[in-house]
Amino acid sequence: MQQNLSNSAKTDMQLKICGMKYQDNIKQVAALKPDYLGFIFYEKSPRHFDGVMPQLPEGIKKTGVFVNENLNTVIETVNKFKLQAVQLHGEESAFYCNMLNTSKQLNEPVEVIKVFSVKDGFNFEVLKQYENVCDYFLFDTKGKLPGGNGYTFDWSLLNNYPSTKPYFLSGGIGLDQVDDIKKFKESKAAKYCYALDVNSKFEIAPGLKNIAILKEFQNKLSDKTMQENYNVDDKGYYGNFGGAYIPEMLYPNVEELRQNYLKVMAEPEFKKEFDKLLKDYVGRPSPLYFAKRLSEKYNTKIYLKREDLNHTGAHKINNTIGQILMAQRLGKKRIIAETGAGQHGVATATVCALMGLECIVYMGEIDIARQAPNVARMKMLGATVIPAKSGSRTLKDATNEAIRDWINNPVDTHYIIGSAIGPHPYPDMVTRFQSVISEEIKWQLKEHEGRENPDYVVACIGGGSNAAGTYYHFLHEPNVNIIAVEAAGLGVNSGESAATSVLGKEGIIHGCKTLLMQTNDGQITEPYSISAGLDYPGVGPMHAHLAKTGRAEFMSITDDEAMKSGLELCELEGIIPAIESSHALAIFKQKQFKPNDVVVMSLSGRGDKDLNNYIEYFKI
Numbered sequence: 097m098q099q100n101l102s103n104s105a106k107t108d109m110q111l112k113i114c115g116m117k118y119q120d121n122i123k124q125v126a127a128l129k130p131d132y133l134g135f136i137f138y139e140k141s142p143r144h145f146d147g148v149m150p151q152l153p154e155g156i157k158k159t160g161v162f163v164n165e166n167l168n169t170v171i172e173t174v175n176k177f178k179l180q181a182v183q184l185h186g187e188e189s190a191f192y193c194n195m196l197n198t199s200k201q202l203n204e205p206v207e208v209i210k211v212f213s214v215k216d217g218f219n220f221e222v223l224k225q226y227e228n229v230c231d232y233f234l235f236d237t238k239g240k241l242p243g244g245n246g247y248t249f250d251w252s253l254l255n256n257y258p259s260t261k262p263y264f265l266s267g268g269i270g271l272d273q274v275d276d277i278k279k280f281k282e283s284k285a286a287k288y289c290y291a292l293d294v295n296s297k298f299e300i301a302p303g304l305k306n307i308a309i310l311k312e313f314q315n316k317l318s319d320k321t322m323q324e325n326y327n328v329d330d331k332g333y334y335g336n337f338g339g340a341y342i343p344e345m346l347y348p349n350v351e352e353l354r355q356n357y358l359k360v361m362a363e364p365e366f367k368k369e370f371d372k373l374l375k376d377y378v379g380r381p382s383p384l385y386f387a388k389r390l391s392e393k394y395n396t397k398i399y400l401k402r403e404d405l406n407h408t409g410a411h412k413i414n415n416t417i418g419q420i421l422m423a424q425r426l427g428k429k430r431i432i433a434e435t436g437a438g439q440h441g442v443a444t445a446t447v448c449a450l451m452g453l454e455c456i457v458y459m460g461e462i463d464i465a466r467q468a469p470n471v472a473r474m475k476m477l478g479a480t481v482i483p484a485k486s487g488s489r490t491l492k493d494a495t496n497e498a499i500r501d502w503i504n505n506p507v508d509t510h511y512i513i514g515s516a517i518g519p520h521p522y523p524d525m526v527t528r529f530q531s532v533i534s535e536e537i538k539w540q541l542k543e544h545e546g547r548e549n550p551d552y553v554v555a556c557i558g559g560g561s562n563a564a565g566t567y568y569h570f571l572h573e574p575n576v577n578i579i580a581v582e583a584a585g586l587g588v589n590s591g592e593s594a595a596t597s598v599l600g601k602e603g604i605i606h607g608c609k610t611l612l613m614q615t616n617d618g619q620i621t622e623p624y625s626i627s628a629g630l631d632y633p634g635v636g637p638m639h640a641h642l643a644k645t646g647r648a649e650f651m652s653i654t655d656d657e658a659m660k661s662g663l664e665l666c667e668l669e670g671i672i673p674a675i676e677s678s679h680a681l682a683i684f685k686q687k688q689f690k691p692n693d694v695v696v697m698s699l700s701g702r703g704d705k706d707l708n709n710y711i712e713y714f715k716i
């Protein structure tokens with residue numbers, strides 16, 4: 097069986113255009129750079145291919161479509177046309193697929209795509225025998241003909257898809273389906289959807305494709321259109337914010353990552369490994385818990401997304417699992433990280449231990465003192481913790497030290513940034529790894545409330561990685577209100593605060609343009625918060641954009657308000673939250689919600705690391 101890299105950067109699902117017949121038309125369609133082009137080797141089809149195969153651009157996989165064909169004929173055809181994939185559209189058995197897969201007569205290995213026709217329902221049991229003998233499944237609509245019928249089936253049936261094998265979605269897909277595809281992409285069913293397969297809906301005549309409509313389809317599905325203006329653009333900007341403001345010496349490292357991250361993330365093997373570790377190692381999905389007593393107190397419906405229950409006690413591990421797999425794919429042997437509260441440092445040390453890689457964590461001296469248990473954890477996990485002794489000796493200074501290290505060790509080192517900050521592609525990469533949070537919220541809320549979208553999503557923001565992951569799948573849902581909760585420290589105007597959206601101006605920090613607390617002559621102002629994880633003078637560029645455009649409502653919570661709300665959660669729900677998360681909880685004292693509002697809040701971390709702070713604060 098084969099392994100695949102995405103050819104198309106235009107959509108996050110691959111595209112197969114099937115039923116090609118005519119030389120010139122094939123060349124025009126190939127110029128659109130789909131990932132697969134399909135040729136029907138079934139004589140009864142009006143799209144039957146019997147012409148001359150033109151030279152195709154690199155990266156497009158020529159796919160032969162067969163219906164109950166003699167195996168030797170299939171192999172001869174593959175060799176003759178140098179096909180890279182075979183799509184079996186009849187009643188071919190698992191034994192047949194295996195024979196093809198393992199055939200010594202093939203000049204080159206081929207991907208095997210086994211098709212299943214779906215009508216009103218589908219018995220997924222049938223897939224089991226094919227699991228190990230083909231590379232992909234393809235779900236098409238059952239019709240009069242073996243394929244190319246032009247009808248869609250009920251895609252929600254795939255919500256019950258029991259496998260992790262990537263599949264092609266097919267049957268009647270055309271321009272009219274773009275909105276449905278966008279909705280589908282947000283659903284549980286889409287998790288293993290690897291590619292879209294299109295055919296008759298783009299035809300002028302059987303086998304002759306309409307280039308203009310295909311182009312329109314590609315454009316409408318492209319990431320940029322899908323994600324309008326709240327996601328990153330090609331150059332790494334969210335509106336005015338983002339980019340990659342880096343010293344020349346860092347350019348090769350950042351560029352290597354930029355060129356590879358989307359490709360690697362689209363690899364089925366990568367997705368599979370990532371999902372497996374999230375499930376078996378991290379313990380995902382994290383529960384979406386209806387907080388009954390808290391809801392009663394504030395007379396609204398409050399759900400807590402329990403990231404605190406992840407292995408290592410916070411959301412940070414979602415990203416470090418993703419980045420360690422990325423580092424491995426890029427051949428890196430040494431890992432560096434910065435940490436504030438210590439959660440990201442622990443999550444990084446954990447995945448380095450898991451993968452047997454060297455780990456160096458930079459941490460501000462002040463944070464080392466206030467987060468002693470996490471420092472001990474990192475050391476037990478085999479990491480070297482290096483104190484950052486400059487500036488305020490907190491997160492920003494630790495980040496400076498880590499960047500310095502990376503400049504000095506460009507070849508073998510990967511820098512795992514723990515928040516949605518840094519030069520492009522970090523904010524986007526971290527956000528994508530953390531987006532598992534909102535992906536799960538969608539289907540979990542559907543189970544609880546019968547709808548995928550809450551009225552509000554709420555998260556605390558330092559750099560903003562738990563927030564970015566919590567918002568991601570709701571950014572373009574106009575009915576979902578987004579609330580971002582910042583640390584006001586001793587009060588927004590006290591001079592001891594980290595409320596960046598109020599106090600920040602456009603500036604550059606750690607490689608990106610964002611909202612930044614700074615003096616009039618551009619010197620970074622020292623932030624302050626009782627919570628080490630929110631004690632950062634900037635905010636991720638996505639959040640700066642959400643603040644500037646008004647898409648998110650920013651609220652500021654003081655130390656005192658946060659601490660009291662943290663204690664309240666202990667008393668009402670038996671959950672000790674991290675002080676970071678306590679900031680988000682405190683909004684219920686400031687903002688009135690309606691009784692029927694569904695408010696989903698990210699409980700980003702557990703409070704064990706903060707016990708001493710709670711003890712001292714409340715003299716427990």
Ligand SMILES: O=C(O)c1ccccc1NCC(=O)[C@H](O)[C@H](O)COP(=O)(O)O
Binds near residue numbers: 115141243246
């Ligand atoms: O297209 C055909 O004529 C055909 C005939 C026999 C077997 C398969 C065939 N097409 C296979 C495909 O890959 C189609 O893209 C798939 O069935 C979806 O077609 P459509 O419903 O027209 O989008």
